[in-house]
Amino acid sequence: QVQLVESGGGLVQAGGSLRLSCAASGRTFSSYGMGWFRQAPGKEREFVALISSSGGSTYYTDSVKGRFTISRDNAKNTVYLQMNSLKPEDTAVYYCATRGWGISANPRSYDYWGQGTQVTVSS
Secondary structure (H helix, E strand, O other): OOOEEEEOOEEEEOOOOEEEEEEEOOOOHHHOOEEEEEEOOOOOOEEEEEEOOOOOOEEEOHHHOOOEEEEEEOOOOEEEEEEOOOOHHHOEEEEEEEOOOOOOOOHHHOOEEOOOEEEEEEO
């Protein structure tokens, strides 16, 4: 069983920055691919960024490329999402997730989710 706890969300003005953290339980965190997803009101949950178990491979949805950076610290069982140059359209609840193996942009393939953290970007 894996437990994920996100933190770091909040209210920020357009152009500002936030850093989200996701703390994971489990001694095998270093073997998990991890993903960040988001869901805005009335919209489907969507992929934001993925990172392989080693951190050597990362993937981003087009709308956040060059602005967001996903990283991980396996010694701390934590994955991060640094969000810069935030826009109002980034407003959503952000979730971290893992499916225990591999990574995928399809949120339906993930088994373990955090509770989410709200990010609100004002214009």
